[in-house]
Amino acid sequence: MEERNPLLSHQGNYGTSNQEETSVSAVGPDELPPPYTPSPSGVPMVTCRVCQAMIDISGKVDQHVVKCVQCNEATPIKNAPAGKKYVRCPCNCLLICKGSSQRIACPRPHCKRIINLSNPSSTLAGGTGGNPSSSLHHVPGMCRVTCAHCHDTFIFNTLNNALARCPHCRKVSSVGPEFARCRSIVFLVPGLVCVCIGAALTITTLQYTQTYPGIYVAYIVAFLIALILFYRTLYYCSMKISLIEGPL
Template sequence: MAEESTPLIISNQTGATEGFYGGNNANNYYGDGTVEGADEVPPPYDHSAAGVPMVTCRVCQTMIDISGKMEQHVVKCAKCSEATPIKNAPAGKKYVRCPCNCLLICKSRSQRIACPRSTCKRIINLTPAPPNSSLTVAPGMCRVVCSHCNTIFLFNTLTNALARCPNCRKVSSVGPEYARCRGLVFAAASLLALILCITLLTTTMQYAYTHSATYIAYIVAFLLLALALYRTIYYCSMKVSLVEGPV
């Protein structure tokens, strides 16, 4: 188990554990090593007769003195050596308690994490958000399967834009139509830029011998052609994310 001052370990994109402080809010252990888990929130502070701030250990229920430790996110119990959070998790993170009592911290959007303890190694399925959420769903919001990492995320299909996956941060087209239309637009732009370059070269070749500034126009025209060709290839080779269904 890591000490409270140990820096968090950066996680990978599969939702692996970012850090652990090593309660059984995660329960329902299955024989295949997979469990269902729930987020853990810090317990309320208590005060002894002497006014010392204390919290109850989430594992053995022992009272822990947290005076002088208020800047920490978790504290270690002297009796069971397990950790209990005393602050909310950092932004974008959440606490999860493994059945082995190890306190884990992971990304708030993670759906599966692995306990890092060598004696455990359980895979924890995190409790999904309740379906009857009070959040207002915008028109056109659909679940999209990322073509890069296969993560499901929400995207407004009425938005005329590319989709950026919140997990892998890569861009894709939601459905083939958007990428195909943009590819055709830039293909037409490439053709027009090519015609412009040819026309400019054939009509100003003799003039350019005496006016060197004409070469600047050549450079601009070829840059426009290169940019249009690049965007054409970009959209034509772009991966397509599929719409799984409405929210």
């Protein structure tokens, strides 16, 4: 997805990343291209939005972004395509995303933070060692979680009473064993009840099936519901458990 890809995938782009959110304060979501600044010789130039160096864009005016030769970071020289917008991650990685996107993930391996575009000043630490937004400190139940699938760290509210979907690998897991255990019991008990009802119904009405063949439908429904409930029980029992590292 474009929301997860840097505009210039060059290894040098990753060399200046910094996990601190204060590493980039002058740029942010919905970044606009800087104006052209002609040099004394008439060569079109733009200012790098990261290191403020001048970038020669002669012969590159048809591109949407250019790379700075000093810091290897991307700077836009054209407005984003229709329906898109530029977003600068605090690690300096420039991304492009849909104009309606609310959250995007930085693809850099040692960053992987989640950028909340509904509140540009709020970024969630996606990789280990990142600093979450201070505004999240006041949200009850908000904590750091290590994904059971990809072992990356993300932020999750344990009061949601729901499964957690990792923003990095997009896989679902239970945050702590308690949620999966409770859900498995919730499905196991009705499943056993349906089995008992089906068995009792079979024993007490089997002699009437020749006269009333529709009774077979009741057997099928009772045992089918029990099978579905047991499947959900097995699903939660075998679900991977993401570990809670601690509150923010």
